[in-house]
Every structure is written in C-alpha cells, then in structure tokens.
Amino acid sequence: xxxxxxxxxxxxxxxxxxxxxxxxxxxxxxxxxxxxxxxxxxxxxxxxxxxxxxxxxxxxxxxxxxxxxxxxxxxxxxxxxxxxxxxxxxxxxxxxxxxxxxxxxxxxxxxxxxxxxxxxxxxxxxxxxxxxxxxxxxxxxxxxxxxxxxxxxxxxxxxxxxxxxxxxxxxxxxxxxxxxxxxxxxxxxxxxxxxxxxxxxxxxxxxxxxxxxxxxxxxxxxxxxxxxxxxxxxxxxxxxxxxxxxxxxxxxxxxxxxxxxxxxxxxxxxxxxxxxxxxxxxxxxxxxxxxxxxxxxxxxxxxxxxxxxxxxxxxxxxxxxxxxxxxxxxxxxxxxxxxxxxxxxxxxxxxxxxxxxxxxxxxxxxxxxxxxxxxxxxxxxxxxxxxxxxxxxxxxxxxxxxxxxxxxxxxxxxxx
Amino acid sequence: xxxxxxxxxxxxxxxxxxxxxxxxxxxxxxxxxxxxxxxxxxxxxxxxxxxxxxxxxxxxxxxxxxxxxxxxxxxxxxxxxxxxxxxxxxxxxxxxxxxxxxxxxxxxxxxxxxxxxxxxxxxxxxxxxxxxxxxxxxxxxxxxxxxxxxxxxxxxxxxxxxxxxxxxxxxxxxxxxxxxxxxxxxxxxxxxxxxxxxxxxxxxxxxxxxxxxxxxxxxxxxxxxxxxxxxxxxxxxxxxxxxxxxxxxxxxxxxxxxxxxxxxxxxxxxxxxxxx
Numbered sequence: 001x002x003x004x005x006x007x008x009x010x011x012x013x014x015x016x017x018x019x020x021x022x023x024x025x026x027x028x029x030x031x032x033x034x035x036x037x038x039x040x041x042x043x044x045x046x047x048x049x050x051x052x053x054x055x056x057x058x059x060x061x062x063x064x065x066x067x068x069x070x071x072x073x074x075x076x077x078x079x080x081x082x083x084x085x086x087x088x089x090x091x092x093x094x095x096x097x098x099x100x101x102x103x104x105x106x107x108x109x110x111x112x113x114x115x116x117x118x119x120x121x122x123x124x125x126x127x128x129x130x131x132x133x134x135x136x137x138x139x140x141x142x143x144x145x146x147x148x149x150x151x152x153x154x155x156x157x158x159x160x161x162x163x164x165x166x167x168x169x170x171x172x173x174x175x176x177x178x179x180x181x182x183x184x185x186x187x188x189x190x191x192x193x194x195x196x197x198x199x200x201x202x203x204x205x206x207x208x209x210x211x212x213x214x215x216x217x218x219x220x221x222x223x224x225x226x227x228x229x230x231x232x233x234x235x236x237x238x239x240x241x242x243x244x245x246x247x248x249x250x251x252x253x254x255x256x257x258x259x260x261x262x263x264x265x266x267x268x269x270x271x272x273x274x275x276x277x278x279x280x281x282x283x284x285x286x287x288x289x290x291x292x293x294x295x296x297x298x299x300x301x302x303x304x305x306x307x308x309x310x311x312x313x314x315x316x317x318x319x320x321x322x323x324x325x326x327x328x329x330x331x332x333x334x335x336x337x338x339x340x341x342x343x344x345x346x347x348x349x350x351x352x353x354x355x356x357x358x359x360x361x362x363x364x365x366x367x368x369x370x371x372x373x374x375x376x377x378x379x380x381x382x383x384x385x386x387x388x389x390x391x392x393x394x395x396x397x398x399x400x401x402x403x404x405x406x407x408x409x410x411x412x413x414x415x416x
Numbered sequence: 417x418x419x420x421x422x423x424x425x426x427x428x429x430x431x432x433x434x435x436x437x438x439x440x441x442x443x444x445x446x447x448x449x450x451x452x453x454x455x456x457x458x459x460x461x462x463x464x465x466x467x468x469x470x471x472x473x474x475x476x477x478x479x480x481x482x483x484x485x486x487x488x489x490x491x492x493x494x495x496x497x498x499x500x501x502x503x504x505x506x507x508x509x510x511x512x513x514x515x516x517x518x519x520x521x522x523x524x525x526x527x528x529x530x531x532x533x534x535x536x537x538x539x540x541x542x543x544x545x546x547x548x549x550x551x552x553x554x555x556x557x558x559x560x561x562x563x564x565x566x567x568x569x570x571x572x573x574x575x576x577x578x579x580x581x582x583x584x585x586x587x588x589x590x591x592x593x594x595x596x597x598x599x600x601x602x603x604x605x606x607x608x609x610x611x612x613x614x615x616x617x618x619x620x621x622x623x624x625x626x627x628x629x630x631x632x633x634x635x636x637x638x639x640x641x642x643x644x645x646x647x648x649x650x651x652x653x654x655x656x657x658x659x660x661x662x663x664x665x666x667x668x669x670x671x672x673x674x675x676x677x678x679x680x681x682x683x684x685x686x687x688x689x690x691x692x
Contacts, residue, residue, distance in 0.1 A: 364470065369507045372467050373521040373588065374495035383520070387511025387571070 006056050010109050011101050015053070018116055018128035025122040035121075037307045037339060038249055038278040043221060048161040048193040050130035051076050057096035057133075066399070067179070068147040069094040069137075073164065074185055075156040076133045084147075091140040094149060097165060100136035107169050108136070111199050115227050118253075123223045127163045127197045134165030137178065141171030141203070148177040148211075148397050155216060156185035157192035166198045170206035170234075177209040179400050182216065182224075184244065190217025194245070200228035202236060204258065209237040211400045215407060216244035218274075224250045232258025232287075239396060240267035240296075241404045242277055243411055251280040256290035256318075267296035268389050268404060270411040271336075273303030280309045283325065285318040285351075294325045297392050299385055299408070301415035302333025310342045312353050319350040327357040330388055332381075332415070382412055419498060419595045419627070420444045420482055421466075427476035427652075428465045435461040437652035438477065445595050445627040448618075450638055450663070452631075453649035454671045459631045460504055462649070463600040467501040468494055496525065498595035502585035502602045508573040514584070515568040518591055519550060525592065557590045560620070562613050579610040586617035593621065597628045603637035615640030635667050650678050 007015075027045055028035040057078035064070045069083040071094055078096035093100065101108065112128065119125050135151050153164045170176060180198070184190060194216055202208055216222050222245035230236045238252055254263045265281045283292040292312070300306050308327040329338040340357035362384055370380035386405055393401045423441040427434065435458045443449055453459055465472050466479065468491035479486040481497060489497065509517070523545050558565055561583050573581050582602050589597055599618065603611055618628060618641050630641060638646075638660070646662040647654045655678040656662070666673070 363507070366507050366509055368467075368469055368491065369503065369509070371491040372495055372501050372503075373517075373592070374492050374524045375521065376492050377490075380492075383512055383517075384509070387509060390511030 006098065007054065008101050008105060010105060014109070014112055014116065015129050015131070018119075018125050021116065021119060021125035022122060022129050025125060028121050034280065034309065038276065043247065045193070048159060048221075050126075050161045050163065051132050051157060053130060053132055054098040054134075057098055059096060064150075066147070067150045068145045069149040070152070071096070071135045071150070072152045072154070073133050073135075074154045076162050076164075078133060078135075087143075087145060090143055091138075092143065092145065093136065093138040095136050097131075097134040097136055097167065100138075100167075104136060104138060104167075104169070107201065108167060111167065111169075111201055111229075114229075115197070115199055118227065123195055123249075124197070124225055126161070127165070127195050127225070130161065130163045130195075131165050131197075132163045134167070136167045136169070137176065138169045139171055139174040139176050139206075142173045143171070144175040145177070148179045148399070151178060151180040153180075153182045153196075154185035154188075155182060155192060155194050155220070156188040158189050159191060161193040161195055164194065164196045166196075168198070168200045168208060168210065170202045170208055172203040173205045174203075175207040177211070177397065179211045179397065180213070181403075182212070182214045182222075184215065184217035184220065188217055190219030193221040194223070196222075196224040198224070198226040198228075200226065200236065202228070202230050202234040204231045205233040206231065207235045209239075211239045211241075211396055213241040213400070213404060213407070214244055214248070218244070218246055220245045222248040222250070224248075226250075226252040226254075228252070228254045228263070230254060230256050230258075230261045230263055230290075233260035234258070235262045237264045237395070238266070239400075240265075240269075240279065241400075241407070242267065242269040242279065243407045246275055248275070248277045248279075250278070251282065253282045253284065254292065255284045256287055256292060258287050259289040261287065261290040263290075263292040265292070265294040266392055267298075268392055268408070269296070269298040269306065270408050271298060271300045271304035271306045272411055272415050273301055276305045278307040278309070281311070281325070283310075283312045283323050285312070285314045285321045285323060288318055289320040290318070291322045292324070295392060296327045297330075297389060298328070298338065299330040299332055299388070299412075300336040300338045301411075302335045304336050306338045308338075308340045308357070310355065311345065312343070312355065313345045314347050314351055314353065316347040319348050321348065321351040321353065323351070323353045325355040329357075329359040330385065331359060331361050332385075378416060382409060385412060418445050418624070421486070421596055421627075422480045423466075423477070424479075425477035426462075426465070426474070426479060428461060428472050428474045430461070430472050434475070435472075435652050436465065439649075439653045441647065441654060443596060443627050443629055446624045447627050447645060448622065448641060448643045449627075449629045449645045449647060450632065450643035451629055451647050451649055451654075452633070452663075452666060454674070455633075457649045458652040459649055460600055461652075463501055463504075463598045463629075463631060466494075466598060467491060467499065500589050500592055500594035500597040502582075502589060502597065502599040504600040504602075504604065506573050506581045506585055508571070508575070510571050510574055512572050513569050514572050515554070517572050518554060518588065519545070519547070521588075522550060522591060554591065557587055561587045561590070561617055563587060578605045579607070582606060582610065582614055583617075586614050590617055590620065593626075595625060595627065597621070597626070598631065599628060600631045601633065602630075603632050603634060608636075611637060612640060635663050638663050648674055650674050
C-alpha cells in the first residue's frame with residue numbers, strides 16, 4: 001500500500017521501514033509460546049488486502065454531546081468530530097490522525113519508533129505499514145478532563161484489512177477518560193480483518209482511564225495491541241471488553257517506567273459458540289516501586305474457546321514492585337474450553353507478586369435459590385452471570401458499564 | 417385466596433438413597449404447621465422436594481395445589497403460585513444487590529406491592545411497577561425486621577452473618593407475601609433477640625391468606641409462633657400429628673420417645689416385609 005502523499009516524510013519513512021519489517025517476518029506459529037494455542041495458519045491472512053492508508057479527513061464538526069469530545073469513524077473514514085470549546089481553548093486536541101502528524105511529529109515519531117522497535121509479530125509491523133485511520137488525543141499538562149471522550153470505529157469490509165489507530169498523549173499531571181468502541185458498522189456483512197493498535201504515553205503524574213469495547217461482526221477477525229508507557233506517579237486504568245469477532249487476539253503491554261506508577265488492567269469477555277479469543281496482558285515493571293493489577297473475567301458458552309495469558313515481568317532494578325494477576329472463567333456449556341496461563345518473571349528479590357486463576361461453572365444452589373424466588377432458569381442464569389461481571393465493571397463510567405452489560409446479555413440470549 | 421397443598425404418600429430420594437418414605441400432609445392457608453423430628457428424619461428433604469430442588473427425585477406419591485399436580489411445575493412456577501422457602505443455608509449471590517434482586521422478584525409477580533401473587537391482575541406486569549412505593553415498602557419492612565438500610569446496596573447474603581441471612585430470608589418473605597411458606601430451620605443458630613425478630617416477621621403475615629410449615633428441632637420458636645398443628649417426622653414420614661400440646665409432650669419425653677414408639681414398629685414392619 002502506497003503511503004499517502006499528504007503524509008510528512010517521517011511518517012512515510014516509518015511506514016516503509018514497517019513494511020520491510022513486515023516482509024522480513026513470518027506469521028506467528030504455534031511454536032511460539034504466545035501463539036501456542038492460537039493457530040493463525042488456517043485464517044488465510046495473506047488474502048486480506050489492506051484498505052487505503054490515511055487519507056485527508058475533513059470530518060463534520062459536531063457537538064460532543066454527553067462527553068467532553070467525540071470522534072467517529074465509519075468504514076475507515078473520519079466522519080464526525082467535536083470537542084468541548086473550553087477544552088479546545090485550553091489546548092486539548094482530539095484529531096483525525098492525519099491532521100496530527102505534523103503538529104505532533106516529535107512525540108508521535110518517538111513513540112512510534114519505540115513501538116516499531118518492540119514489534120515482535122507480523123501484525124504489529126503490518127499495522128504501522130498500513131495504518132488506515134485513527135485519532136490522536138492530546139491533553140496539555142495539568143489539565144483534568146472530567147467527562148469521557150468517545151472514540152468510535154464502525155468497521156466495515158469484506159476480505160480487507162483495516163488498521164485503526166489511537167494515540168493518547170497525556171501531559172504531566174493531566175487526566176482524561178476515553179471510551180473507545182470498535183464495532184461492526186450497522187448492516188456490515190463482516191469478513192474483514194481489523195488490526196488495531198493503541199499507543200499510550202503518560203507523562204509524570206498523569207492519569208488515563210481507557211475503556212475499550214469490541215463488538216465486531218461474527219465473521220470478522222480482530223487483532224489489537226495496546227502499548228502503554230506509564231511514567232512516574234502516573235496511573236493507567238485500562239479495560240478490555242471483548243465480545244465480537246470469530247477470532248480475536250489482543251494484548252495489553254504496559255510499561256511501568258517510573259516510581260509510583262500504577263496500572264489496573266481489567267477485562268471482561270463473553271465468548272460464544274465458534275468464537276476463539278486469546279487475550280494477553282503484560283505488566284512490565286522497569287522501575288522500582290510501581291504497582292500493577294490485572295484482573296480479567298470471562299464467560300465461555302458451549303463451543304467457545306478462550307485463552308488468557310498474563311505475564312508479570314519484573315526487571316532486575318525494579319525493587320519494591322507490587323504486582324498481582326488473576327483470571328476467572330465461567331464455563332457455560334458443554335464443549336466450552338478456557339485456558340488460563342499466568343506467568344511471572346521476577347528479576348528482583350524485593351517484590352510482592354502473586355497470581356491466581358479459577359475456572360468454574362454456575363453454582364446449582366445459587367440457581368435454585370433464585371428460581372425459588374420466581375426467576376425462570378434463563379433469568380436466574382442471566383442474573384448470576386451479570387452479577388459475576390458486576391464488580392469488575394463497577395469503576396466504569398455508567399455509559400460504558402451499561403453498554404458492556406447489554407452486550408453480555410445480548411450474547412447470552414444469542415447463546416441460549 | 418385460600419390454597420390447599422396436599423401431600424400424599426410422597427416418596428423421594430437423593431441419588432440411590434431413599435429419604436421420604438410415604439409422607440402425608442395437608443396445609444391450608446390460614447394454618448401454621450410445625451414439623452419436628454430428629455436429625456436425618458427427612459425434614460429438609462421435604463422442604464427441598466416441595467420447592468423442586470434438582471438433586472432430589474420424587475419416586476412416588478403426589479403433591480397437589482388446589483387439586484392441580486404441583487410436582488409437574490418448575491421451581492419458578494411454584495414460587496409464582498405463592499410458595500416460599502426460607503432456606504436453612506441461604507447462598508451468597510455476588511454482584512446482585514438486595515435492592516435490585518427484590519425489585520426483580522416483585523416485578524415478576526406483576527404488582528408493585530407483592531400482594532396477590534397468583535392469578536388475578538396480570539395487567540400490571542412488566543414495567544408497571546411503582547418504584548417509589550416499592551422502596552417505601554422495602555424500607556418499612558427492613559425497619560420492622562430491625563435491619564440496617566445499608567443492606568439494600570449490598571450483594572445478597574454476601575458476607576452476612578448467620579443471623580443476618582435468616583433475617584434476609586424473612587424480609588424477602590414479607591416483601592413477597594406468599595400464600596404458603598416453608599421455614600427450614602430458620603431458628604437454628606439464632607440468639608433469642610434474633611429469634612424474636614424472625615418470629616415477629618412470620619406472625620405479621622399470619623392470617624387467612626397465609627399458611628406456613630415451620631421446620632424446627634427446637635421448641636423455643638414455637639413459643640413465639642404458636643402452631644395450629646404439630647407433626648412429628650421420623651424416618652421419612654410423619655408418624656404422629658396433633659395440636660400444640662404435642663410440643664410439650666415432646667419437650668418432656670424427648671425424641672427417644674418417638675424412636676421407641678415408632679422406630680420399633682417400623683423395624684418390625686421392615687422385618688415382616690423381608691420375611692415375606
């Protein structure tokens with residue numbers, strides 16, 4: 001795919017090197033630990049054609065409505081964008097990525113170079129080579145945005161590969177909350193590969209909440225990498241709500257780069273019949289005295305398959321690390337399979353690290369109790385399953401929580 | 417509405433183990449029955465079988481409600497017909513708050529008040545519930561049960577003490593206003609103050625539209641809730657029934673009396689069957 005002529009030279013250069021990386025790599029195989037349970041060889045990945053790279057976007061200006069800002073993409077194009085006027089005045093930027101490449105060259109270039117250097121699989125290299133549409137959020141130092149900012153991707157394609165991208169840059173001491181939704185455009189036939197990346201950089205004492213929900217079409221493939229650099233005393237809360245696509249492989253790679261940094265990596269997933277979901281979190285402690293928590297909860301219907309791989313990786317110098325990792329799975333039917341693989345790599349003795357995982361079924365006594373109060377079996381199951389996800393969604397903005405619970409109920413009814 | 421639950425020659429087992437061995441019982445609204453008996457006599461099994469617990473199999477006999485086959489109904493249908501079971505060991509339900517749970521189960525009964533649980537007006541079902549009236553009623557019932565209102569926002573039974581769980585059972589009973597309630601050892605593990613509160617809850621519903629089966633080991637709850645009928649269960653069936661004076665007889669003579677009186681006879685019969 002030819003890079004767009006409007007792109008600045010640094011981006012064209014980055015793309016061509018990403019292209020070289022892509023061509024020099026092979027698709028991951030099951031001999032690699034991260035891909036051991038997720039075989040890509042039968043997905044026909046080579047048949048997916050990248051959609052056009054970034055084209056100049058001139059979105060319709062909209063009122064951000066209930067959020068502080070809203071940017072919306074449909075079928076690889078930015079169609080609407082809006083930001084609260086006072087925030088705009090204060091220097092906040094919410095832009096289609098192609099409009100940000102010049103103004104934010106310095107931070108983006110640095111960030112993307114590091115991301116490309118870390119790219120350890122072909123999907124990542126392909127993403128930067130073929131990055132097709134995306135948004136940038138920049139919050140200047142010291143500024144706190146209370147209301148959430150919405151980033152919506154309504155994907156549509158058949159036999160194509162789209163590469164949506166989000167870059168979030170928070171200045172020192174700033175705060176923001178982002179709700180990012182990747183969904184199938186209404187009426188989309190499905191059958192595309194969505195290869196998304198989110199790059200996050202938090203300067204010192206910044207705080208980001210990033211609430212992601214994925215509801216692609218049943219025939220779609222989904223791969224998504226989050227790469228987050230969390231600086232001194234800064235805090236990341238990431239939430240991964242995974243529901244759609246027949247095949248999904250996600251990773252959240254969180255770098256705790258300064259003392260006092262903290263990360264909460266949470267996820268909720270519902271895997272229906274015929275779906276394959278492989279989710280990975282990495283808590284990379286590269287600095288002393290950082291804290292991280294990863295808690296993922298899933299429900300797997302009959303014929304569904306999930307893999308959760310969590311890694312806590314503590315560098316030699318990262319003394320005083322406090323890290324925890326847990327995964328729970330609820331098996332809802334016959335033929336459901338769920339693997340949970342937590343791993344610790346500890347390079348320092350002065351750390352507090354633990355992990356745990358459980359897999360179970362709905363409790364028959366709890367079902368009977370609810371039914372004895374008049375709930376039908378289906379209603380009782382739904383109440384228990386929603387209750388199971390409830391605690392992990394409690395800190396979420398109401399809109400996100402309601403959206404995730406509605407998706408869970410919808411999937412549950414579809415699986416019944 | 418008057419209801420009549422009729423149990424005839426009921427036999428039930430768990431796995432291969434028979435527990436109920438031909439039990440007869442009649443409970444009508446307006447009546448309070450006490451069911452007593454030694455450990456292992458099958459009292460809790462009866463409660464679970466009447467509510468439809470999936471671990472028990474009915475192997476013989478019948479249960480009818482106003483002449484209709486009751487055993488053919490699902491557990492939830494039995495509940496909506498007006499049966500309520502206060503559990504001996506209420507389970508903890510994570511992520512489901514007391515307030516949300518009660519609202520949902522009252523909605524299912526199709527009225528904002530929880531009255532007229534069966535039959536009658538179905539037009540108010542679904543979204544027709546009066547939420548303000550519901551909350552007012554819930555708060556009033558919690559006051560009556562001497563429960564902290566903070567429980568409304570807590571997950572059902574999660575982290576509750578034994579006594580709090582039992583109060584929560586009776587609170588649910590007050591809110592649902594069933595026509596027939598089974599209280600399975602609701603008194604076990606309660607101190608005298610908690611026992612009085614729980615009894616107060618049952619006595620509040622007492623009247624022509626409410627019947628109850630109080631399963632207990634101990635006489636003391638029956639001084640708070642005075643039964644109209646007392647049944648003694650032994651080896652899977654009711655061996656004798658009487659009025660409240662039976663409680664006193666049991667108090668003075670103990671369960672050994674029952675065992676001597678009915679156990680020997682039972683074993684003799686079993687011997688007779690074996691010789692046949």
